[in-house]
Amino acid sequence: MKETEFRDWLAKSGQGEATVDTRVKRLSRIEGVLGDIDACFDREGYVSILEQFRYSSKDQRAGRENPSPLVIDGELRTNLASYSQVLRNYRDFRENKGTRVSHGELLKQLTREHILAAMRECDTLGLEAFLSTYQYSKPKKYWVLSEDAQVQYPVKGIVGAALQYLTDGQAVTASEFFNGYGEVQSVTCLRDLGFEILDGRQDTFSRHKIEAAMDAYAAYLSDGAHADVFAVFGEAKDYWVRSSRARNKRVFPSKPIVGYLIGKAPSNFNGGWSQSSDAAARLHQAGYVIVDADDVPLPLPEQYIHLERGADRMRKCALNYYVESAREQGAVEVSIAARDLHNALGLKNDFPNMCQTLGGEKFLKLAKLDTPTITGPNPSSTTIFTYPLNANAKGATMPDCAQDPLTPTTNLILYGPPGTGKTYRTAFEAVRLCDGEAKATQLEAQGRGALMEAYSALCKAGRIEFTTFHQSMSYEEFVEGLRPTQADGDVGFQLAPEDGIFKRIAKRAEKSRAKGTQKSGFFDGRKIFQMSLGVYEPRGENEVFEHCMRDGIALLGFEDIDYTDNKYNSRDEILKVCEERGTKSERYSMQAGAVQMLDVFRNEVSVGDILVVSMGNSKYRAIGEVAGAYEYVPRDRNSYCQRRAVNWLWVDRGGRPVSEIHDTNFMQKSLYSLQANRLNLPLLEKLINAEDVDTTTGLQALQDHVLIIDEINRANISKVFGELITLLEADKRVGAENEICLTLPYSKALFGVPRNLHIIGTMNTADRSIALLDTALRRRFEFKEVMPNPDVLRGKVPQFDLAKLLTDLNGRIEYLFDREHQIGHAYFTSCQSVADVAAVIRDKIIPLLAEYFYEDWAKIAQVLGDGDLVQGARKTGKFLRVETIQPPTGLELDGAEERLRWLVQSEFDLSDYKLS
16 A cells, blocks of 8 residues: 555545544555555456445345455444445545645636636536536536526536636546535635626525526527426426516416426426425415416415415515516616505405505515605505615625624623522623614513513524533533433444533534525424434444435435335335335334335425434434435445435534434434424524635624523532633634634544623622632623612502612611622512512511521511610511520529520511502
8 A cells, every 4th residue: 555645645635634544544454454455456456356345235134244354343334334435545546536636726727718618518518418428416505607697507517627628628527526526616716717606505496596497498498408408398288487577478387497496307296386396386485476378377276275375475576576676677776566566466455465564574674675665545556665775785684683793702790699680681681792782772671571582582593592500510511521322223332522501502603604595484384304314323434424415415225126106105005015125034014114214205205395314313413405306316235225305404514412403302213204393493493594604705794692601600610611711711712813722622622712602690699608709710701790779669569668678678788797698679579569578578588688697686687677676675576576585494593594586477567668
């Protein structure tokens, strides 16, 4: 083995240092039993060597023994797949397949003319033929627009083909291009050359894409372009869609338009709208008008409840047909007459709803418009709404809650006596940091309920976390620690690093950059499924999962059987063919995985549904939107041949705790439906609306996140924060002037604290059970005192001066003890009557005073205003009474004195605080 050269080749191919070491070790182990690997390749050939390491799922089910000369510990099939991978790597190395470095140098030589030449070639051949010629698949993510922004081309395929137009250049296939990767580099190259990139991870049915599909169909009708896509659809019949652009012919058949967008043949879907996956239904949901061949709107059948109606429908159509169309033409304003839009949608007598929608805040926010000028009576068929068009509105895609990327980092501790509303104040501060001071102040003015509702929504979205410190709190709970875990297919347990609450929210914060298009309400009306993509192997390469992420697909294992025939719409037929051709030794049934999972995958999962990919039972690692119907595509070793196209919306290969999004761990099933009421949909929506990229890409500002630590002084701060105490300082955060990142002890991951993570703590100054706050933490936090506020109690109880009562109590406590042990106003905020006040004093205040003064009832009496009982002037006070206890017989001879027994009155005298 040419180890040095092989290591260098792997590194240039983008492999990390650990992966390079692992693959070299595997190849060395192969050499240990086969001899020099170069000599083996020369003597036996790659195919012959690889055959010794082939081991399929069928082999596994049949119990076939290890075919290789290696001794394998652990799961046989997964391990042999890893050795096969390194053999493929070495073959590519020997054949001098291109590396990232060599291709990178070629990309620097490309000019706009080279790219335009490749685009012209794609136009001549047609998309399908072009992709086939250069062995590329249709991209799931990135497309590049032509100079007139009317046609879109596959990013990687165009760049790969453009290389042939260099001097002595040669086109490269998908597998050769950066060893099968290269899409990101192609995007960078095209952007540097001034081309506009479309991100296919956004909605497949955006207005831009639908109109581009219409352009392609018009070109097909005029000169036969794209015949490979459209010719198979035949004559259009019932369902047509109206373009939002001014055209000579404004209506297009729905089915070929959708077929072009999703890359599917007509046999794989319907053209109508009886199902949500049908062509007309998809275009309708995207805000387009479905018409007949004469451009007359088709009435919505009442039984099809999946079709969007009402205000939501009006907003989308107004945006597509009026606002975006006007922006496209460079207009400075756009007018929408209620009658025109009403008639265009084929509505009947719905003008009040139409006018309310066009003037409503939701539409203004959706379309990024300012308040319109309204002319004519409102509401009426003659009402006209005129909106000024902001030239920058198209790019203004951040929600209202976005903050400036340089918002100062906040480390704040609210401190004060108990009951002063510190915990409630943290809610205000958290909302203020996330949504801005103006909004937080407005919500607070509306009342506690409005503020707490906004706070709860931010918690569900994962932007606010709350935890309470206690004496047993540890670094392992707060940052990261080792936990016993069990991976799929493993026997027994192993220790694996698990993120604590601080690390989890830090990771969310650093990956919270908002996408250009926010998917608000994205999960409405969609089914959500949990799916396993291959067997999760903590120490392996998870080949199936990576294949799915790379190619934009979902793969299902079980039997190597082609189920594309329509007869397999029935689970009975799936069971029948499994019994005839299946490889399992036991008897099949309707509930067998090979039958049940395939039926769900093929027949229950619909285009537009959501897949949440599990990582063992306790984590999830990807979220995707199903983009295609069931397909059967053979793979190496005849495993995982069942597939569906998927737009992967979010991926975290390290995985995140399933408890974030679901109320229990996942079940041991390959695929099953999840109930929406058991899912944290706001957090899922936040994840798919986030982007983990550099700020140089032009994406919007990072969203602020807040960690609230209640009772922060009750834990051993040095023990809990550990080495991260330094990273909390604003200038030590990631991206700051003096940025510091540390290697964590368990995961060995490099970790820094993002600038958009704010920390708010509360500290009860009356709690002396813990030593004084750690000095290191004290100088890294801002401290804000929260003291009792009697004014909030004025008028709480009719004809009673509750504010004066609290002021008197606290004045005596401060005199007899100190100001840090006062009583907070929150103890009394729920009181509505004098009886309620008495109950609070009896059940909460007096026990608290007993704790403060260590059962010294003379001082408690003085605080309550019963100080004259101490001098014995009276036996009964306003709150307390005393009885004399005589010394036991015999002790009086020793000079024993009588003592006092303190008792709480059954009825309190609160007359001093009653208002006349």
